[in-house]
Amino acid sequence: MAIPGKKPKPTHLRLIEGNQEHRPINQTVKPKPIMPKAPQWLNPIAKTEWKRVTPLLFDLGLLSRIDMTAFASCCESYAILVQCANYINKQGGYAKYLAGKNSQTTSHLTAMNKAMNNIKAFCAEFGMTPSSRGRITLTEKEKDEGDLD
Numbered sequence: 001m002a003i004p005g006k007k008p009k010p011t012h013l014r015l016i017e018g019n020q021e022h023r024p025i026n027q028t029v030k031p032k033p034i035m036p037k038a039p040q041w042l043n044p045i046a047k048t049e050w051k052r053v054t055p056l057l058f059d060l061g062l063l064s065r066i067d068m069t070a071f072a073s074c075c076e077s078y079a080i081l082v083q084c085a086n087y088i089n090k091q092g093g094y095a096k097y098l099a100g101k102n103s104q105t106t107s108h109l110t111a112m113n114k115a116m117n118n119i120k121a122f123c124a125e126f127g128m129t130p131s132s133r134g135r136i137t138l139t140e141k142e143k144d145e146g147d148l149d
Contacts, residue, residue, distance in 0.1 A: 033061065036068040045082050046075035053128075062127050074122035077115045084112035 035058050038050045050072070057063035063071060087108050091097040094109075103109060124132045 031064040031066045033058070034065040036063065036065045036071065039068065039072050042072060043076060043079040045079035046072070049075045049078045057126055057128075060127070067126075070122065071126065074119060074126070077118040077122065081112055081115040081119065084108045084115065088112070 036054065038047055038054070042050060053075075054063060054071070057071070088094060088097045097108070098106065120129070123129050127133050
């Protein structure tokens with residue numbers, strides 16, 4: 001069940017801007033920076049994505065061992081997206097796959113769309129979209145280290 005209202009502003013952002021609401025500022029949980037290991041149950045496509053992205057997120061301080069399940073779910077959604085897209089391509093592309101079918105009830109397209117929505121939500125949580133990266137502030141140490149890509 002969703003929590004009503006807008007998402008709370010991150011603690012570090014409230015500290016930077018000043019406590020304009022004059023409410024108590026909660027301490028942010030900071031897990032130990034330990035690189036998470038890929039779960040055994042990951043699909044091979046998901047494992048490839050895990051290996052590609054995990055070091056990048058870890059280096060930025062956006063991923064810790066506690067985030068393993070959420071990030072593994074993101075990688076699994078990516079694997080579903082790739083598998084559905086490959087199946088549709090093998091059928092001759094979207095036009096041939098959808099010929100004479102209702103696009104709302106085709107299983108591969110429906111699964112693909114759900115996977116895309118899941119990926120979008122997970123990516124926003126891990127700072128993997130342009131707008132979510134815009135909300136991340138760097139410490140002076142991180143700024144001095146140079147490029148982060």
